[in-house]
Every structure is written in structure tokens, then in C-alpha cells.
Amino acid sequence: MFSFNLQNKKFCIGNVELSPEKYKELRAKLISEMAGMAKQDKRLPSLLEIIGKEKAIAPKIALGNAARAQPGDKTKIETAFASTMQIILGKKPSKGIDAYGGWLVKHTRGFDKCKSASNGKEICLAHYGNYCDLPKNRLLTLEEAQAFGQTAKISQSDLEGFSLKTAGAKISKIAFFNSDISDGNNSNDIECTINIDAVNCYRAVCSVYSKSVAYSFWPRTCEHIFGCDTIFDSSFCVNCYRSVKLTRCLEMDSCNGCSDSLFCHNCENLQNCMFCFNAKNKSYAIGNVEMGREAYLQAKKAIMERLAGQLDKGGKLEFDIFAL
Numbered sequence: 001m002f003s004f005n006l007q008n009k010k011f012c013i014g015n016v017e018l019s020p021e022k023y024k025e026l027r028a029k030l031i032s033e034m035a036g037m038a039k040q041d042k043r044l045p046s047l048l049e050i051i052g053k054e055k056a057i058a059p060k061i062a063l064g065n066a067a068r069a070q071p072g073d074k075t076k077i078e079t080a081f082a083s084t085m086q087i088i089l090g091k092k093p094s095k096g097i098d099a100y101g102g103w104l105v106k107h108t109r110g111f112d113k114c115k116s117a118s119n120g121k122e123i124c125l126a127h128y129g130n131y132c133d134l135p136k137n138r139l140l141t142l143e144e145a146q147a148f149g150q151t152a153k154i155s156q157s158d159l160e161g162f163s164l165k166t167a168g169a170k171i172s173k174i175a176f177f178n179s180d181i182s183d184g185n186n187s188n189d190i191e192c193t194i195n196i197d198a199v200n201c202y203r204a205v206c207s208v209y210s211k212s213v214a215y216s217f218w219p220r221t222c223e224h225i226f227g228c229d230t231i232f233d234s235s236f237c238v239n240c241y242r243s244v245k246l247t248r249c250l251e252m253d254s255c256n257g258c259s260d261s262l263f264c265h266n267c268e269n270l271q272n273c274m275f276c277f278n279a280k281n282k283s284y285a286i287g288n289v290e291m292g293r294e295a296y297l298q299a300k301k302a303i304m305e306r307l308a309g310q311l312d313k314g315g316k317l318e319f320d321i322f323a324l
Helices: 020-041 047-052 075-089 097-104 142-151 167-171 293-314
Strands: 111-115 122-126 187-190 193-202 205-214 217-220 223-226 229-232 235-253 256-259 262-265 268-274 280-286
Touching: 047 167, 075 097, 075 193, 075 205, 075 223, 075 235, 075 293, 097 235, 122 193, 122 205, 262 268, 268 293, 280 293
Parallel strands: 187 193, 193 205, 205 217, 205 223, 217 229, 223 235, 229 235, 235 256, 235 262, 256 268, 268 280
Antiparallel strands: 111 122
């Protein structure tokens, strides 16, 4: 109870490991207090409410050399972005990926940039779950939190008189929060948070089993994904949302099993289609009307040239799938 950044412990209060008998005695007291407060107030305070009014004193944390972040190679992300745009639009972008950052993140969940309470190091706080509710003056990096949890604990004197009302003040010196996850094999992930087997990712959140991703939220089992939100089992896509099994697509929302398509919503099994809605099993269609390969490709060429020109000029498109 009231413990932070611990691993492989039991019978702990305030990170202090107690005997089973002492823990159960103190736990019973706290549970009784909670029951009385719930009966009187019809609610219990959250952990964040308990600690929210206490002053945060910067913890001193010693990190080994292994925890020092290695500089990332952004050129790999730039190369992946350029090749993806070449495949989709038929033309490489004239500028680096950051010139299109505002366009790519327009409909994606990103992160806030905060500071570590320990040393001021930049922390990415995801717009996901309850992460943004965490107190901004009590954040640690993943490495800092793991190191801090090994030694941080309240004192034996703090255990005396420990109650629900005094808990905030007593745990104040150990109550620091980590908002990151790093699981599996991750490499060259720059300004990212919550990575699981993610490689060559940039300014992305929740990259899972994916590589070559930027300005995206929750790509899972994907590669070459840019400006996407909640997209699974897909590759070479830009600005696609809540979709599965897309290949070489642009501005797609709520679609499944589509390829070489753009500006479609709620569609399934489309190949070479544009501006289709609530449609299934179509090829070479515009506005849900199949028009044949030759006529379709002629129309697509003109549209792609226009889109490429807009990106070159202003770094964005004049409309998207949500605002046609």
C-alpha cells in the first residue's frame, strides 16, 4: 500500500517491507478508516488527490552509465518517410518530415513535453489513459523511477501514526510517477513514449511491434506509418485512422483490408479506390462507382499531382477525410 516504483516486494507500506503481522495490522487500520470515510463522504480520495497538495522535493537519483540515452539516428526516419511518400504520391517530399509535422498530427493523439522532477530531463507524457492526470512536478523517466524505487522508502517513524489523513505528507518524499513503458527490443526511438518492440520511431506514442513510424499513436504490427492513429497490421500509410490491414493508403478512416486507396471511410476490401464511403469489395472506384482501370488511373494521376503540389507549397493538404 502507498508504494512507488517497486519490484519483487511484498507486505510493503510506503516502500517499507514489513512483517506479515505488522502489515496486516496497519492495513486493517487503514481499511477501517477508508470504510468510515466512504460511509460519511460517499467516496474515497484517489492517490493523486492524496498526494496532490504536498510539496515535491526533487529526489537525488544516481544513474549508471548504462542508463544514459544514446543519440538517435533521425536520417533513418527521414528516409522511410520520403520513400513512403514516393510510393503513395509518386513524388518524394521536398522538405524534411518536421516541415509536415503539423499536418501529420492533426488527428492523432500525441504527448505533452514535461520535465523530470530529478534533473529537468525532458519527458514525453502521452495523451493516453490517465497519464495526463499525473502531477507534472512528480514525474520521472523510466530509468530514474526504476533506480529510485530501489532505495526510496519512508522512515520507521513515518509508519507510526500512519493513517489515510496523514498518508499524503508521509509518502511525499517517495511519491514520484513514471509515465513510460519500454518492453522487448527497442532501438533508435526518438522523442517517443510507450514502446514495445519498436524500431526507428520518432515522436510516436504506443508503438507496438512496429518499425519506421513517426507522428503516430498506437501503430501495432506496422511499418512505414506516418500521421496515423490506432492502425494495426498495416504498411506504407499516411494519415490513416482506426483501421486494420491497410497498404499504401492515404487519409483512410475506419477501414479494413484496403490497398492503394485514399480518402475513404468505413470501407472494406477496396483496391485502387478514392472518395468511397460505406463500401465493400470494389476496385478502381471513385465515389463508390467502379469506372475501370484506365479511366481511374487517369483521374488518380491528376489528383496525385494536385496533392503533391499542395504539400510542396504549404506542407499540408487543403482537406482531409474528416473535412472534404
